[in-house]
Amino acid sequence: MSYTLPKILEKRGLPGLLILAFVILVFVPLTMDVDGINLTGRFLSFAFVAVGLSLAWGYGGMLSLGQGLFFGIGGYAMAMYLKLEASTPEATRIQSTPGIPDFMDWNQITALPWFWVPFNSLTFTVLAILILPALVAALIGFALFTRRVTGVFFAIITQALVTIATILVIGQQGYTGGVNGITDLRTLKGWDIHSDSALVTLYYVNGVLLLAVIALGMWVLSTKYGRILMATRDQENRIRFSGYNVAYFKVFIFALSAFMSGIGGAMFTLQVGFMSPSIIGIIPSIEFVIFAAVGGRLSLLGAVYGTLLVTYARNLFAEAYPELWLFLIGGIFIAVVMFAPYGLAGLYEKYVKRRWNAFLASRGWKRPNGSDDDALKSQLMDAKPASEASK
Amino acid sequence: MAIAAMQGFAGLSFFSVLLLMALGLAIIFGQMRVINMAHGEFMVIGAYTTYMLSVQASGMAPWASEYYILLAIPAAFLTAFIAGMVIEVVMIRHLYHRPLDTLLATWGLALIMQQGFRTFFGAREVSPSTPSWLEGSWRPTDMIDIPLNGMAIMLLTLLVTLGVVWLMYRSRWGLRVRATMASRDMSMAVGINTRWVDRLTFALGCGLAGIAGAAFTMISSTGPTSGTLYIVDTFLVVVFGGAGSITGTVVSAFLIAQGQSILEFFLGSSMAKVTTLLVIIGILMLRPEGLFKSKVRR
Numbered sequence: 001m002s003y004t005l006p007k008i009l010e011k012r013g014l015p016g017l018l019i020l021a022f023v024i025l026v027f028v029p030l031t032m033d034v035d036g037i038n039l040t041g042r043f044l045s046f047a048f049v050a051v052g053l054s055l056a057w058g059y060g061g062m063l064s065l066g067q068g069l070f071f072g073i074g075g076y077a078m079a080m081y082l083k084l085e086a087s088t089p090e091a092t093r094i095q096s097t098p099g100i101p102d103f104m105d106w107n108q109i110t111a112l113p114w115f116w117v118p119f120n121s122l123t124f125t126v127l128a129i130l131i132l133p134a135l136v137a138a139l140i141g142f143a144l145f146t147r148r149v150t151g152v153f154f155a156i157i158t159q160a161l162v163t164i165a166t167i168l169v170i171g172q173q174g175y176t177g178g179v180n181g182i183t184d185l186r187t188l189k190g191w192d193i194h195s196d197s198a199l200v201t202l203y204y205v206n207g208v209l210l211l212a213v214i215a216l217g218m219w220v221l222s223t224k225y226g227r228i229l230m231a232t233r234d235q236e237n238r239i240r241f242s243g244y245n246v247a248y249f250k251v252f253i254f255a256l257s258a259f260m261s262g263i264g265g266a267m268f269t270l271q272v273g274f275m276s277p278s279i280i281g282i283i284p285s286i287e288f289v290i291f292a293a294v295g296g297r298l299s300l301l302g303a304v305y306g307t308l309l310v311t312y313a314r315n316l317f318a319e320a321y322p323e324l325w326l327f328l329i330g331g332i333f334i335a336v337v338m339f340a341p342y343g344l345a346g347l348y349e350k351y352v353k354r355r356w357n358a359f360l361a362s363r364g365w366k367r368p369n370g371s372d373d374d375a376l377k378s379q380l381m382d383a384k385p386a387s388e389a390s391k
Numbered sequence: 392m393a394i395a396a397m398q399g400f401a402g403l404s405f406f407s408v409l410l411l412m413a414l415g416l417a418i419i420f421g422q423m424r425v426i427n428m429a430h431g432e433f434m435v436i437g438a439y440t441t442y443m444l445s446v447q448a449s450g451m452a453p454w455a456s457e458y459y460i461l462l463a464i465p466a467a468f469l470t471a472f473i474a475g476m477v478i479e480v481v482m483i484r485h486l487y488h489r490p491l492d493t494l495l496a497t498w499g500l501a502l503i504m505q506q507g508f509r510t511f512f513g514a515r516e517v518s519p520s521t522p523s524w525l526e527g528s529w530r531p532t533d534m535i536d537i538p539l540n541g542m543a544i545m546l547l548t549l550l551v552t553l554g555v556v557w558l559m560y561r562s563r564w565g566l567r568v569r570a571t572m573a574s575r576d577m578s579m580a581v582g583i584n585t586r587w588v589d590r591l592t593f594a595l596g597c598g599l600a601g602i603a604g605a606a607f608t609m610i611s612s613t614g615p616t617s618g619t620l621y622i623v624d625t626f627l628v629v630v631f632g633g634a635g636s637i638t639g640t641v642v643s644a645f646l647i648a649q650g651q652s653i654l655e656f657f658l659g660s661s662m663a664k665v666t667t668l669l670v671i672i673g674i675l676m677l678r679p680e681g682l683f684k685s686k687v688r689r
Contacts, residue, residue: 063491149679152426152490156626157672163623164668171661282623286498293495326506333499337492338485 016301017214024207034196041203041271043311044210048264050291050303051210052257055217057289058297059226060253061233063151066158067288069165070133070258072280074265076169076176077132079275080116081125082185082193101182107174116175122189133262134255141251148247150236159282166281181276185269193270206267210304213260217300220256229253261288290329293336296345305344394656397536402652404541407548408607410644412621413628414555414637415599420626421635422572423592425483426494430625431618432504433597436474437467437604438613439512445519445608457522460605464547467605468598475597479590487589501619508615518612525609540609547606551599556637558595568592631671633681643682647671 028040049067057063089099097110104112118124140161144154169176177183185193192198220226232239232246240246269275278284287310295306310329317325340347412434419427427433441463448459478500486493525540559565571578571588579585607613628647632639647667654663675681 063494143676144679147676147679149675152420152424152494153630153675153679155426155491155494156630157675160623160627160668160672164665164672167661167665167668171659171665282619289495323506323510326502330499330502330506333502334482334496337496337499338482341489341492 017211017218020214020301020304021207021211024211025204029200029203034199037203038199038271039315040308041199041206042268043308044203044206044304045264045268045271046288046291046311047210047304047307048213048267049261049288050295050307051214051217051300052260052264053288053292054295054297054300054303055220055260056254056257057292058299059221059233060229060250061151062250062254063155063289064158064254064257065155065282065285065289066160066162067257067261068280068282068285069158069162070137070261071265071268071284071288072165072169072275072277073133073136074129074262075269075275075279076182076265077119077125077128077262078266078269079182079185080119081122082188082269083182084116084120085188086184086186101177102184103177103180103182104174109174113175129262129266130259133265134259137258138251138255141254142247145247145250145254159285162280162285163282166277169277169280177276179277181274181278183274183276185273188270194273199271202267202271206271209263209267213263214300214304217256217260220253221300225249225252290333292343294332294343296343296348298342299345302343302345302348309344399649399652400537400541402649404538404544404610405652406645406648407541407544408603408610409621409624409628409648410548410641411551411603411606412600412625413632413640413644414552415596415603416625416629417632417634417637417640418555418559418599419593419596420629421640422568423487423589424490425487425593426490426497426626427593427596428494428498428622429478429501429504429618430597430600431620431622432501432508433471433475433600433618434604434607434621435504435508435613435615435618436471437601438608438617439508439517439604440467440470440601441605441608442512442517442519442613449520456520457524459519460522460525460609463519464602464605467601469601471601471604472594472598476590476594478597479593483593484586484589505615505619512615514615516612516614516617519608521609544606544609547602551602552637552641555599559637564591627668627671631675631681633683636681636683639681639683 024044029037032040049071052070053064053067083101087099087101092098092100092102092105095102095105097105100109100112119128140158144157149157169181170179172178187193193202221229228239228244229249232244232249236246265275265280268279291307291310292303293306294310295304296302310332314325314329317328336343342349412430415433416427416430419425419430441460444459444463444466445456448455482496482500483493486496521540525543528536528538529542530536557565559568567578567583567588570581571583571585575585578588604613607617611617624647628644629640631647632641632643650670651663651667654666657663658666
């Protein structure tokens with residue numbers, strides 16, 4: 001099964017990416033008002049994480065329950081910069097120490113901590129958003145994968161890491177804003193991020209970045225590297241015995257997924273105007289996995305649709321029937337895992353694509369059973385996920 | 392000295408609940424390789440069972456509310472045991488060949504169970520009445536003050552641990568469980584009904600979580616989300632101890648609980664927790680198989 005995967009991938013992608021681009025860049029802005037656009041933009045910032053998880057978990061077999069950590073690093077880096085910009089000495093005149101963020105003043109801190117100082121610079125902040133999550137992930141990945149920590153153990157350790165991060169953020173109120181997080185973010189280089197035009201602009205920036213990230217992911221998967229990655233997921237030892245250093249491949253993809261999550265976090269902060277530990281904890285981190293699972297763990301595009309579907313459903317239900325929401329999301333999750341392990345993308349391949357091809361064939365417009373790739377793809381989607389226990 | 396003794400004892404109470412939780416998980420995760428994220432919710436089932444019995448008992452007769460706890464412990468075990476068996480039949484048995492997926496599916500289950508608790512028992516935290524013979528404390532000297540309920544939990548933990556060790560390593564049934572987990576095909580060939588072994592093993596792990604819940608009510612109040620607070624700790628205990636080793640689970644629960652409560656004295660609770668978790672992860676990076684390596688060849 002493993003050797004058929006790369007073949008499938010080469011043909012997949014471009015049309016789907018164009019459709020997604022149409023949905024994000026044309027359909028949503030035309031049909032929604034500013035609030036709706038902003039809401040969708042927020043949801044799409046979660047999709048960065050889901051796309052990263054699809055790479056790391058679906059293709060790399062590394063289930064990370066700690067993606068909130070990287071989302072948080074990106075988000076907090078952005079929030080720190082914006083907070084410093086909002087805390088000019090004039091704006092914070094009434095504090096006992098003007099010029100530092102308000103929550104520091106409330107916690108009797110009188111000088112800006114050293115790790116906040118570089119965030120005065122936008123260049124540094126952007127670099128931090130792009131590099132820091134990937135760097136942290138690379139360090140974690142290096143430590144774990146070279147020791148051959150895999151599967152379940154990896155999942156539990158990443159979950160513990162995100163727990164640590166949340167406890168630290170909540171515990172160190174004076175440096176991080178504690179439970180409330182970093183709030184009251186208003187401007188970026190003097191540009192009001194809450195104005196309607198800014199919200200729409202940010203939405204487009206977010207959308208284009210998301211599409212770029214997906215294209216990057218597709219490209220990585222289409223290279224030889226991507227094939228080795230998938231082969232590693234299915235038969236790690238065979239790849240190791242073929243002379244590849246498996247650990248480095250895994251470190252790279254894990255860092256790539258963290259890189260994506262970091263961008264998502266920064267875009268989230270910009271569009272929402274705050275960052276708090278409730279967005280990065282254990283539960284949100286598992287929700288990211290839910291998004292990827294609902295979309296289909298083997299589909300980068302599906303991850304986006306999965307994110308939109310679940311977050312919109314939550315938006316609808318959590319307001320109207322808060323008691324039913326957890327039943328619903330829990331039920332969806334169990335159903336997806338048990339009956340549709342490849343999520344929406346899998347269902348699409350299995351029911352829509354196959355029927356469509358049969359229809360085309362019946363009209364004599366296409367060879368029966370579609371092309372080789374289509375046949376392989378549907379064969380793949382019928383197969384059960386690779387047995388992890390057999391390793 | 393007196394402070395050290397009391398802090399040490401606080402660690403021991405924490406150790407007891409952690410160990411009770413972890414024993415169930417050590418069986419489910421260590422033996423069966425199923426990751427039960429809803430383990431904390433099974434604990435909450437036990438806690439709510441205890442609470443309901445306490446309400447019933449105090450409504451019945453004053454003497455009943457003194458001794459309900461003796462009935463509550465087996466009742467909590469039984470409720471969680473039956474719930475576990477149902478879940479195994481409906482859900483888990485379809486997922487044995489996909490361990491990571493059991494993690495996701497049981498997380499969905501945990502969400503449903505939490506909301507279920509909230510719907511039936513309300514979002515408010517509840518706590519059963521403590522029998523008067525468990526209140527108060529034992530004072531060997533004027534300075535040291537050891538609560539009786541903590542000692543009761545420790546006694547319970549000791550009994551349960553011995554029971555589990557006997558069951559897993561000294562009984563015929565434990566032999567069948569270990570045989571099944573070591574080599575399923577061979578076990579089936581010699582006539583072990585592996586279906587039932589799976590079912591009972593999973594249910595037993597859940598039942599142990601139920602006992603942990605009954606113990607939990609003695610030291611803390613129960614809310615719908617009480618279970619999630621412990622799940623990360625419990626998993627780390629099992630992984631740190633070396634999955635599949637009961638000795639390892641006991642040792643690691645002891646180290647983690649004591650380490651945390653000693654550090655708490657110096658660093659405050661949040662930093663103590665962070666430090667403990669970091670140390671565990673650090674050790675796991677150096678020794679991924681945990682403290683006590685399981686000797687089963689896989």
